[in-house]
Amino acid sequence: MSFHWESTVFAIIAFLILYWLLNKFAFGPLFGMMEKRREMIQSQIQSAESNRQEAEKLITEQRQAIQEAxxxxxxxIxxxxxxxxxxxxxxxxxxxxxxxxxxxxxIKDIANEKDKAVAALRSQVSAMAVMIASKIIEKQIDEKSQQQLIDQYLKEVGGKL
Structure with a gap:
């Protein structure tokens, strides 16, 4: 086995050309796609974080609304x-x-009725007194008979009350 430096140089040149072609046509688009994917994942993480913060904010607002209600x-009540x-x-x-x-x-009705009764009683008493007086004058009786007559009429008046 012998070592041929030409084939080593040729292999290095072929490797460099292959690396350059792969870098230009394969690695560039592959890395670009990976970068886009990384950016997309990063934006999704940020979106998820902002959604989570908004959800927490909404939950807090709902709790406050429930407390206010x-x-x-x-x-x-x-x-x-x-x-x-x-x-x-x-x-x-x-x-x-x-x-x-x-x-x-x-009370007013009772007082009125009482006044009426007293007035009626007075008229009856005065009528009785006149009647007694007329009877006394008619009979011209003695004092004992007058007292009996007055007592009798007072009993009548007392019975009518």
Whole structure:
């Protein structure tokens, strides 16, 4: 075996030409495709990260909206409670006012009826007194008979009351 330097030089030149052809026609497009793929993957990673951040932001907003809705619902319930208490108090107060009005009317009616009864009694008593006086004058009786007559008429008046 002998060493031929010409074939070594020829092999080196062929390798360099092959490397240059591969670099120009194969490695360039291959590396370009790999670079595009790397850029695409990088953009997808960034897009996924921005989507994740946006999703977290939306989740936070939804949680806040739910908290606000709960707070509003609680406020509405509290307002309804207060309104029902106020309405109940108004109804009770209206009932008290009405009962007081009816009571006052009844007291006035009773006083009127009492006044009428007293007036009627006075007229009856005065009529009786006139009748007694006329009977006394008619009979001209003694004091004992007058007292009996007065007692009798008072019993009659007492029975009519």
């Amino acid at each position: 709960r707070k509003e619902a609680h406020e509405i 509290e307002q309804a409670r207060q309104m029902s208490v106020k309405q109940a108090e108004e109804i009770v107060q209206a009932a008290r006012d009405e009962s007081n009005r009816i009571k006052e009317e009844a």
